Amino acid sequence: MEFELKPEEKLAQQTAKEFAEKILKPISKKIDEEDKIPEEILQQLKDLGFFGVYMPEEYGGANLSFLAYILIVKEISKASAATGVMLAVHNSLTCASINRFGTSAQKNKYLKKLIKGEKIGCFMLTEPEAGSDAANISTKVEKDGDNYIINGEKIFVTNGGYKGYGILFATHDRVLRHKGISAFIVDLEKPGVEIIRNENKMGLHGAYTTAIALNNLKLSKEELLGEEKNGWSIAMFLLDASRVTIAAQALGIAEAAFEEALHYASERKQFGKKISEFEAIRFKLADMALKIEASKLLTYHAAWLKDTGKIPIKEASMAKIFASEAANFVAKEAIQIFGGYGYIKDYGIERFFRDAKVTEIYEGTNEIQRVVIAKELLKNLS
Ligand code: CAA
DSSP, X not given: OOOSOOHHHHHHHHHHHXXXXXXXXXXXXXXXXXXXXXXXXXXXXXXXXXXXXXXXXXXTOOOOOHHHHHHHHHHHHHHOHHHHHHHHIIIIIIIXXXXXXXXXXXXXXXXXXXHHTSSOEEXXXXXXXXXXXXXXXXXXXXXXXXXXXXEEEEEEEETGGGOOEEEEEEESOGGGGGGGEEEEEEETTSTTEEEEEEOOOSSOTTSOEEEEEEEEEEEOGGGEESSTTOHHHHHHHHHHHHHHHXXXXXXXXXXXXXXXXXXXXXXXXXXXXXXXXSHXXXXXXXXXXXXXXHHHHXXXXXXXXXXXXXXXXXXXXXXXXHHHHHHHHHHHHHXXXXXXXGXXXXXXXXHHHHHHXXXXXXXXXXXXXXXXXHHHHHTTTO
16 A cells, blocks of 8 residues: 555645635534535636546546545535535446446436536435345335335435435335335425435534335336346445445544644643643544544445445445544544543534544444454455
């Protein structure tokens, strides 16, 4: 593995960092309080090319590496984790699905609009009875001549509230589990798609988490993504890479919380000296920095593997577990260093704690990531 970033990766990171620090960070409290990413922020992210970071130029993408994309998600998440996950689900679950498995007609029709940011993408896999056990989905697809009729309910759909384009998974026969699932591209403005609610969450305010009902949704064969009953491999292929973005999001949250705590510890005085002079605080800062550095290496390594053409199944799960647990540790310690002020909303530290928690849950809980890692470790031995 090379540790030196390429010039275009450095530039992408620098661009994202400047935008995050100058534009996004000053309004991150407003995003959290109003539970909405302002329209002008979305527009600026589109203008920066962040809606198609590693997509081909042919469809309007910036054609950067996956690592460049990971660096962008990290920098954006440092200022606003909600904005980070909006970009993550749009790029590496939606655009990437169509780019990898779509026909050229589908790429011209859907991918171009997604990359321009005219439509925001979402990934419609999870259901009330199928969270970790994703192969247990009950959203039913029935053939009707050349068309498909879909009925069911999807929940926890990040970006669902934008009513853009979704990658929808439905089963032809639930008994077949993962072998009976097809994937479709859905325009969420179509009749038959009903937004039930946007969830009121503990953290990540600003990111839509939506429940969507599908009532006799009629799709044509032009909206089928890949082959019939091949939806599971599409979902797994996408999640294997996208889990690295959750690691990047967690890393961004951890870095932001750490920097605030480091700064505060070097200014706050108690017992006549700066609290950074006490060993209790110094050890906390050292442990926080250690976990951040290790998260960074695991995350960038998994992204680098993807850029070399490998599918980083084990490495993505490892990065996601480690970085999300580190973010939770760092955010909690940051509150402790701030003491009572850390518990007060005006100081903005408790937001890191609320935002960090979900990184241990979505895109596969950390328990499921351990299942995936163990399976990879053992697969060639039996
Ligand atoms: N990559 C590629 N293939 C995989 C895979 C992976 N990570 N994990 C499993 N598979 C393959 C297996 O090799 C197997 O293939 P074969 O049929 O060829 O043998 C097939 O999938 C079925 O595997 P299992 O028998 O192990 O299936 P299972 O049903 O027992 O468990 C699971 C599979 C790994 C637990 C899977 O259900 C899973 O990943 N669950 C988590 C779901 C998830 O991540 N949801 C995220 C929703 S999206 C989201 O959160 C986005 C957001 O909002 C931010």
